[in-house]
Amino acid sequence: xASAFGLLSRLPFPQTRHHRPAACWAWPLVGLxxxxxxxxxxxxxxxxxxPVGLAAALVLAVGAMTTGALHEDGxxxxxxxxxxxxxxxxxLEIMKDSHIGSYGTLALLxxxxxxxSALTALLAAGAFPAIVAAAVMSRAPMxxxxxxxxxxxxxxxSRTVGRPSGLAALCAVAVAMLITGxxxxxxxxxxxAAAVAAxxxxxxxxxxxxGQTGDILGASQQMAGLAALSAAAAMLA
Numbered sequence: 001x002a003s004a005f006g007l008l009s010r011l012p013f014p015q016t017r018h019h020r021p022a023a024c025w026a027w028p029l030v031g032l033x034x035x036x037x038x039x040x041x042x043x044x045x046x047x048x049x050x051p052v053g054l055a056a057a058l059v060l061a062v063g064a065m066t067t068g069a070l071h072e073d074g075x076x077x078x079x080x081x082x083x084x085x086x087x088x089x090x091x092l093e094i095m096k097d098s099h100i101g102s103y104g105t106l107a108l109l110x111x112x113x114x115x116x117s118a119l120t121a122l123l124a125a126g127a128f129p130a131i132v133a134a135a136v137m138s139r140a141p142m143x144x145x146x147x148x149x150x151x152x153x154x155x156x157x158s159r160t161v162g163r164p165s166g167l168a169a170l171c172a173v174a175v176a177m178l179i180t181g182x183x184x185x186x187x188x189x190x191x192x193a194a195a196v197a198a199x200x201x202x203x204x205x206x207x208x209x210x211g212q213t214g215d216i217l218g219a220s221q222q223m224a225g226l227a228a229l230s231a232a233a234a235m236l237a
Contacts, residue, residue, distance in 0.1 A: 001026050007161065008139070009034060010068045021162035024143035025171035028136045032179055035135025038062040039128045046123060056119035059131065060112065071225075074218015075111060076104030078201075081215070082208045091208055092153055095215050111222055118229035121237035130190070130232035133180040137191050138225035141198030142217045143172035149202060152211035161214075186235055190228040197227035 004026035005013035011033065041062040045055035064072060081095030083103045094101070100108075122130055146161075147169035180187040201220040205212055 001029070004030050005033075008070065009066055011066060019161045021146070021164035022168045024146065024164045024168050025175055027139040027143055027172055028176040028179060031135040031137070031139040031176075032132065034063055034066045035132035037066055038135065039131045042119070042123050042131065043128055052120050052124045053116075055123050056116050059119050059123070060116060063135070071218040071221040072108060072112075074215040075222040076100050076108050077215040078104075078205075078219035079107035080104040082204060088209050092213075095209075095213060096153075111226055115226050115229055118226070118233040121233040122229065125237045127232060127236040129183060130186065130236060131229070133183055133187060133190060134194075134225050134228035134232060136176050136179050137187075137194045137228045138221045140172045140176040141195060141202075141220050141224050143169040145198065145202045145212050145217060145220055149206060149212040149216075150210070152205070152209040152213050152216070186232060189235060190231045193227040193231035194224035197223040 001023075002014045003020045003023035005011055007019045007023070008027060008030045038059045042055045042059040045058045046052060050058075077095045077097075077100075080097075080101040080103045081091040081093075084101055085091030085094050119131065122128075143164055147164050147166050151163070177187075177191070180191065183190070198220040201216065201223050202212065205216045209216075
């Protein structure tokens, strides 16, 4: 638990120097805590009379602050690298650069805008559990991608954490399903959408750089989360 929360959040959990790949089973639990905090913030904003659009922006802000914008950074670096380089080595070099380019900026803007739109619809419908569920579901695919795809580079966050076993990755999926199961059909549709989005990111990364990095995992979380929120908004809003 300490390893999972220490890696994926800025929450004041006991820190550890060594992040264990087997801890990926607890990543959906990180999503549960982060998603619950964001949903409560959105509920509180609406309770005091703030417009639903501002409440949705607050949900996004709380989610980013509690994770240190870790996944958003991965999304931006992934977009810059995968679309901005002509060779595998150049793409990896761009992804390692801390500066953000046009592709990264556009990806952040579009994904954040789309997520805000879906959150606005869900908040207006009072579908707070779906917001939490999306945060949970979006973190399980990261474990699967780490277990299935090889490391694309010899260093970096993903390489430092290590490669989890298939069993650990399946445990992450199982934990996510147990948490979101009470939502029934809605959870099934949301998880299916999240899985498809993460799969598309993984396949594109495999084709462009031959594997996964920490940035790829962050991008998969962002896209899976957006897909889950969009599916929930389509069904509940």
